[in-house]
Amino acid sequence: MLDALVLLCTGLLIALGVKTFLVQTFSIPSESMQHTLEIGDVVLVDKLTPWFAAKPARGEVVVFRDPGDWVPSKEKETAQDSGVVKLFKESLTFVGLRPPSNGQHVIKRVIAVGGDVVECKKDGPVKVNGRALEEPYLYPMNRPCGDKPFGPLTVPKGRVWVMGDHRERSADSRYHLADEGQGTVSQDDVVGRAFVIAWPFGRWGWI
Numbered sequence: 001m002l003d004a005l006v007l008l009c010t011g012l013l014i015a016l017g018v019k020t021f022l023v024q025t026f027s028i029p030s031e032s033m034q035h036t037l038e039i040g041d042v043v044l045v046d047k048l049t050p051w052f053a054a055k056p057a058r059g060e061v062v063v064f065r066d067p068g069d070w071v072p073s074k075e076k077e078t079a080q081d082s083g084v085v086k087l088f089k090e091s092l093t094f095v096g097l098r099p100p101s102n103g104q105h106v107i108k109r110v111i112a113v114g115g116d117v118v119e120c121k122k123d124g125p126v127k128v129n130g131r132a133l134e135e136p137y138l139y140p141m142n143r144p145c146g147d148k149p150f151g152p153l154t155v156p157k158g159r160v161w162v163m164g165d166h167r168e169r170s171a172d173s174r175y176h177l178a179d180e181g182q183g184t185v186s187q188d189d190v191v192g193r194a195f196v197i198a199w200p201f202g203r204w205g206w207i
Contacts (some may be wrong), residue, residue: 007008009174011059024044024047025043025044025045025205026045027043030072030169032170033108033164033166034166036061036109036207037207041203043194043198043207044196045191045197048192054069057110060193061142062109062111062194063107063190063191063205064106064107064185067181067189068179096156098124102120107194109137109164110164113160113161115154115155115157116161117129117151119150120186121145121149126143143167146170150174160185162184162185
């Protein structure tokens with residue numbers, strides 16, 4: 001009995017260490033990254049490289065903490081679980097065995113980084129530093145900036161400009177121009193880079 005308890009505690013500590021320093025799972029709650037990511041996909045997020053001062057790069061899909069009211073209320077966890085069930089779920093999330101589902105994180109694609117000039121005119125391509133982006137990941141029939149043209153604007157140092165692949169279903173940087181940072185996200189809020197679809201098994205693959 002004692003041996004089993006020690007093994008269980010050791011396993012939980014290892015899981016907590018992995019979640020804290022190496023890899024964490026996140027569940028996709030919305031259509032904003034279709035068809036790259038579908039609702040219900042569980043992705044693995046690399047949390048190790050930021051520890052070595054790696055910065056988010058253009059084209060990467062990243063998870064970041066909600067800078068403030070980016071997540072619609074309908075995507076936030078509203079289930080009224082009993083105390084025991086809620087504690088069990090929160091414990092699994094804490095050690096990394098259950099994806100967070102409290103609506104405190106966002107997943108988008110990095111389009112521009114600090115120092116870049118980014119813009120998109122109506123029905124035109126997204127441009128970074130004057131060069132039009134090739135965006136094969138865009139959801140079919142979507143316009144590059146949807147109904148929200150923007151810029152040109154310069155991304156402040158230490159921040160990134162992010163957009164969803166399903167532009168017509170993504171309340172991304174375009175919708176937060178009036179916020180502090182003009183819709184950009186601080187690199188300090190970036191949790192890590194999503195690199196694998198881990199679940200469901202039928203959709204397993206690199207991002």
